Amino acid sequence: MSRLLVRGGRILDPARNRDEAGDVLIEDGVIVAVDAAIDTRGAEVLDAEGGWIAPGFVDLHAHLRVPGQEYKEDIASGGRAAVAGGFTAVACMANTQPVNDDPSVTDYILDRARQDSPARVYPVAAATRGLAGEVMTEMVALVKAGAVAFSDDGRTIMDSGVMRRVLEYSRLVERPVITHAEDRTLVGEGVVNEGPVSTRLGLPGNPAAAEAVHVARDLMLAELTGAHLHVAHVSTAGAVELIRRARERGVHVTAEVTPHHLTLTDEATAGYDTHTKMAPPLRSAGDVRACREGLADGTLDAIATDHAPHAVHEKEVEFTLAPPGIIGLETALAVVLELVREGVLSPLELVRRLSTEPARILKLAAGSLAVGAPADVVVVDPERRWTYDAAKGYSKSRNSPWDGRAFDGRVVATVVGGSLVYHADRGVLVP
Amino acid sequence: MIATDLIAVEDLERADLERILETAERMQELSRRTVKKVPTLRGRTIVNLFFEPSTRTRTSFEIAGKRLSADVINFSTSSSSLSKHESILDTARTLDAMQPDAVVVRHQVAGVPKRIADVLDSPVINAGDGAHEHPTQALLDLLTVQQEKGRIDGLTVAIVGDIVHSRVARSNIYGFLKMGAEVRVAGPPTMLPAGIETLGVKAFISLREALDGADVVMALRIQLERLAGSLFPSIREYAETFGISRATLRYAKDDAIVMHPGPVNRGVELAHDLADHRPSVILDQVRNGVALRMAVLYLLAGRERAVGAEGPL
Numbered sequence: 001m002s003r004l005l006v007r008g009g010r011i012l013d014p015a016r017n018r019d020e021a022g023d024v025l026i027e028d029g030v031i032v033a034v035d036a037a038i039d040t041r042g043a044e045v046l047d048a049e050g051g052w053i054a055p056g057f058v059d060l061h062a063h064l065r066v067p068g069q070e071y072k073e074d075i076a077s078g079g080r081a082a083v084a085g086g087f088t089a090v091a092c093m094a095n096t097q098p099v100n101d102d103p104s105v106t107d108y109i110l111d112r113a114r115q116d117s118p119a120r121v122y123p124v125a126a127a128t129r130g131l132a133g134e135v136m137t138e139m140v141a142l143v144k145a146g147a148v149a150f151s152d153d154g155r156t157i158m159d160s161g162v163m164r165r166v167l168e169y170s171r172l173v174e175r176p177v178i179t180h181a182e183d184r185t186l187v188g189e190g191v192v193n194e195g196p197v198s199t200r201l202g203l204p205g206n207p208a209a210a211e212a213v214h215v216a217r218d219l220m221l222a223e224l225t226g227a228h229l230h231v232a233h234v235s236t237a238g239a240v241e242l243i244r245r246a247r248e249r250g251v252h253v254t255a256e257v258t259p260h261h262l263t264l265t266d267e268a269t270a271g272y273d274t275h276t277k278m279a280p281p282l283r284s285a286g287d288v289r290a291c292r293e294g295l296a297d298g299t300l301d302a303i304a305t306d307h308a309p310h311a312v313h314e315k316e317v318e319f320t321l322a323p324p325g326i327i328g329l330e331t332a333l334a335v336v337l338e339l340v341r342e343g344v345l346s347p348l349e350l351v352r353r354l355s356t357e358p359a360r361i362l363k364l365a366a367g368s369l370a371v372g373a374p375a376d377v378v379v380v381d382p383e384r385r386w387t388y389d390a391a392k393g394y395s396k397s398r399n400s401p402w403d404g405r406a407f408d409g410r411v412v413a414t415v416v417g418g419s420l421v422y423h424a425d426r427g428v429l430v431p
Numbered sequence: 432m433i434a435t436d437l438i439a440v441e442d443l444e445r446a447d448l449e450r451i452l453e454t455a456e457r458m459q460e461l462s463r464r465t466v467k468k469v470p471t472l473r474g475r476t477i478v479n480l481f482f483e484p485s486t487r488t489r490t491s492f493e494i495a496g497k498r499l500s501a502d503v504i505n506f507s508t509s510s511s512s513l514s515k516h517e518s519i520l521d522t523a524r525t526l527d528a529m530q531p532d533a534v535v536v537r538h539q540v541a542g543v544p545k546r547i548a549d550v551l552d553s554p555v556i557n558a559g560d561g562a563h564e565h566p567t568q569a570l571l572d573l574l575t576v577q578q579e580k581g582r583i584d585g586l587t588v589a590i591v592g593d594i595v596h597s598r599v600a601r602s603n604i605y606g607f608l609k610m611g612a613e614v615r616v617a618g619p620p621t622m623l624p625a626g627i628e629t630l631g632v633k634a635f636i637s638l639r640e641a642l643d644g645a646d647v648v649m650a651l652r653i654q655l656e657r658l659a660g661s662l663f664p665s666i667r668e669y670a671e672t673f674g675i676s677r678a679t680l681r682y683a684k685d686d687a688i689v690m691h692p693g694p695v696n697r698g699v700e701l702a703h704d705l706a707d708h709r710p711s712v713i714l715d716q717v718r719n720g721v722a723l724r725m726a727v728l729y730l731l732a733g734r735e736r737a738v739g740a741e742g743p744l
Contacts, residue, residue, distance in 0.1 A: 196626030200441070202541035202563030202598060205625060271549075272542030316518035318540035320561075 003027050004418055005040050006377055009048030013055065014352035015368035024053055026375040029418035034369055046413055046420060048379045054351040055367050056088025056376035056414065058358040060256050061153070061178070061232055061304035062329060064090065064121070066112055067105065068097025073309040073396050075109070078329070079117025080394035080430070081307070083422040085329040086411035088376035089359070089366050090119050090307075094126040095154040101126035101137045103145035110146050118421040118430045120376070122148040122362060127166045127177055133157045136166050143173045148362045151178035153232055154279075158184055160217060167227035176230040176254065176361060179218045181239065182280055186210035191320050193266040193281045201269065203319060206281050212238030219246040222253055230361060231255040233306050235280040237290030244299040254361045256304040257291050259328055259335040260401065264288075268401060274315045274322035275401045278308070281324075292344045295353060302358040303350075305332050309397030327395045331388055333380060334407035340382070341408075347382070379413040384424075386410050394428060435734070436548040436555040437727055439564040440605040448573065448609060454726035455574050455719070461498065462722055472501035475532040475732050480522075480547075481507045481558070482538040487693060487717070488558050488567075492535050495724035501532070501732065519543055523550040533732035536560070541598075554731035562596045568692055569602030571723040573610060575716050576647055579688050584611035589641045589683070591617045591673055592651030592700055593658065595624040599692045600651060604630050617641030618673060621662040638673055642682035649690040650675045650700040666699055676702035680710070688712050 006024040011034060013019075018034075025033040025043065064078040073081075082090045092109065094100035100109065106123045113121035125147035129135045131154070139150060150170060157163045157179070170177045187210045192198045194205025215231055219242055222229035234240060234257050243255050260278065265285050269276040276282060294300040308325025315322050328335075333354070339345045345353065355378075359367030366376055387406045390398035414422035422428050440448075461469060477496045481489050489505065496503040506526075519538075523546075526534060533554045536544040541561030548555035559565040577583050588607045594600045594616045607614045608631050616627060617635040627634050635641035642648060655666060663669045675689060689701070689711040697703050705711050 194625045196629040199595075199624040199626050200601075200630065202561050202601060204562075207625075272545050313518050313521075316520040318519060318538070319542045320540050 001028055002418060003043035004046060004415065004420065005038060005043040006046045006048050006053050006379060006415070007040070009051045009053035009379060011053045011369065012348050012351045013369040014348055014356040015055070015370060017348070019348045024369060024377060026377070026415065026418045029375050031369055031371055031373050031375050034371060046379065046415070050381065051412060052347060052380040052382060053369070054378050054380060055355045055369050056378050056416065057086045057333070057354040058089045058362070058364060058366050059087045059305050059307065059329065060091050060302055060358040060361060062090045062092055062307040063095065063309065063325070064092040065309060066096060066109055071396070072311055074116070075112040075121065076116035077394055077396045079113070079119045079121065080428045081327070081329040082119035083414040083416065084394050084411065084428060085331065086333050086378040086380065086414055087329055088119055088378065088414060088416045089122060089364060091122045091124050091148060091362060093124050093153045094151060095131060099126050099131050101129045101131070103138070103141045106142055106145040106147050118416060118428060120416065122146070122364065124149045124151050124153070124178065126150065127152045128157060128162065131155045133159055133162055136162070136169055139169060139173045139175070143175060147175070148364070149176045149178050149230065151180065151232070153178060153180045156180050156182050156184055156214060160221065163218065164221050164225060167221050167225040167229065170227050171225065176228040178230045178232050180232050181211055181214035181218055183210045183214040186213060189320070191277060191281065192269050193283045195266065195284055197266040197269060201272070208236040208238055208283060208287060211236045211280055212242060215239040215242050219243070219251055219253060222246070223251045226252065228252045228254070233258050233261060233280060233304070234291060234294070234300055235261045235283050236287050240290045240294035240299055244294065247299065254301045255299065256302040256358070257295055257300045258304060258306045259332045260326065261291055262288065262295065262303070263335055263338055264401065272319050273401065274317070274319055275326055275399050275403070277319060277322050277324050278306070278326055279324040292339065296344050301353070302361060303332065303336055303353045304358065305329055309395055310399050312398060315399050325399070327397050327400050330393050330395065331400060331402050333411055334388070334409055335402065337382060337409040375415055375418040377415040378411055380409065381412045382409040384408070384410050384412065435731065437566050437731060438545050438548055438555065438557045440566045440569050440602045440609070441564065443609065445609045448570070448606060451570055451723070451726055451730065452574050452577060454730060455570070455723040458722040458725040458729070459719070461725070467498050468500060469498070470500045471729060472496065472499040472732055475501045477501045477503050477533045477535065477728060477732055478526060478531045479503065479505045479535045480526065481505070482543070485537050485559070488537060491720045492558060492724050495721050495728055498721070499725055499728060501728065519546060520550055523547040527551045527553065533728060554734070556727060556731060559598050561598065562601070563598050564602045565598040566602050567720070567724055567727060568599050569606040570727070571716055571720040572603055572649070572690060573606050574719045574723055575690065575712055576688070579712060580646060583607065586612045586646040587615065587644055588612050588647040588649065589615045589617060589645040590649045590651065591638065591641065591675060593622045593653055593662070594618050594627060594651070595622050596654065597651050603649065604632055615641045615645070619663050638679055639682050642679065645683040645687055647690060648675055648680065648683055648687055652692065652694065653696055653700050655696060655699065670699050674700055674702060675705060677705065690716060693717065
């Protein structure tokens, strides 16, 4: 019998609204006691003094690039990056090569994950075949294979009729349909938020309305079908307000926001650094404020990284030609701790957005420190100073706007299924 | 100029602009001589790195460099990083290894000269990047206006046309504002970029209002092939609504001058008879372009590169 005692921390368990000092005892991969004074005999001890003990983070939205683009990331590197960032579970998007639109691809991803990943991996399958936005995928078979949600992320299902049927059919499997909500006809050639910054830089603008227009459509279709719509990477005040109102009238909608859309504005693009290019783009200060308010009032349920690795040479090109996206697994917690310091979220609410809510949205047995729950645990030191060096990170890629940045607060230990898989002083600990 | 590059007029102070203009006036004198060549940049290498086809600007830089006795190498390619399978930063690193004394960059995508300048040791001069900036064009426009009007301070400048796609408009907006002029932009709403007022200009959708009392009227080139039918319904309607003619020019001051960065779509943004004669100063702009670019090359490529040496800027 293996015993691990996580000792002496501030226990943050949003699932049970607990925020109190104590220890967590794990036996054989399961949490067996959460208390102030636990009998520690025979247990390996993980010291959490001065830190937070929280359920492992769950990333609703990452690109692990397997199969097909292993030069950007693979399951081993992505899984290591995940646990180094405190993520014990990662949902990976379907825009792989081939696309994850077939149970055989889902099987392959899960097979690689079992062999290579210290984090749990949950494939998101394509909503339409080949991400073409035309023919829906075999959702029943994909769910049987292990898919947890459906999304054409990276592309937008522009045909409203197709989206309606995808949502409608998804009720059969009771899994969310994740929308990448950008009206392509409004985005046009846009690569940065349309506004004073795009005008100054002379780069084609992507208007905030491109997101809001599409979110409005998808909300109407979710209402029509009764399906669970999940809105990926919300970036605009307009979309936040639409989701808030839809939720009030009972539409089954959940939503996520990324660390970068919570902390960076389009001003970050001023030097034409392609590591500030993402889809949707960084928005105005007003949009950032609205996203923070949405997160604080629960309109936006979860924080998701949209970890999107790209090779160095792919980003060293003209701004308009660079692929959109940044990596985020290893920096997410450090970046969003800013929200706690600025009073947007309490530590408990932050953990809820990083762990409990994404687990609930994907229906995973995670996001809780309850006795009997799988022992996926993260220890955070909210003060510890460190500097992020993307070249030394676990991800194969380095496309981060935070490269070289000093942060206060970091993940110090990550436990998956009762095993210590990461410690800040020792790195990722897997065979 | 704190920097060693000329990427954007936005980055310059008024004193920098004045210094470049003064230097250009001295160069003009040189261009009027029979022997137009001086040995100032002998032994220096200037690379014209043009990723976008350009005859006028490239020739202007080439003549400017040669009149200063620099060795001018033209490197023209229309292919992008993706078609060449070489990133722009790799191109820049390769070039840097050849130790040029200045690199003049033109690219169809905004930001490329800046990114190249971040990598290159030698001075980089932006010869136009996407819809971002075209600083030497704005500087030669300032020189032209200053010589026509005797001043820039207090003048009213109206820039008319496709503001959203125009690097000339952006550089001129910054340049004229920094020199103390009032700047107006005008065009159909589809051609006025979001938040343009934040640059400090007044935006108009009425040509008449924009030209009212203007000292300088600058018409911009319309990209006919690309934009007709998407940003405006037809060339005819554009010419009738925003074309500069002797009739519409009556709204401006009696002594207003007409400028155009060229090449002119005659009969579209500018009436035929206006293109060739006063009050248009289009050929003066071209002439001044050589002197202005000589000044910029002199100030940047002529720097002593020894450590600790005071640069002329």
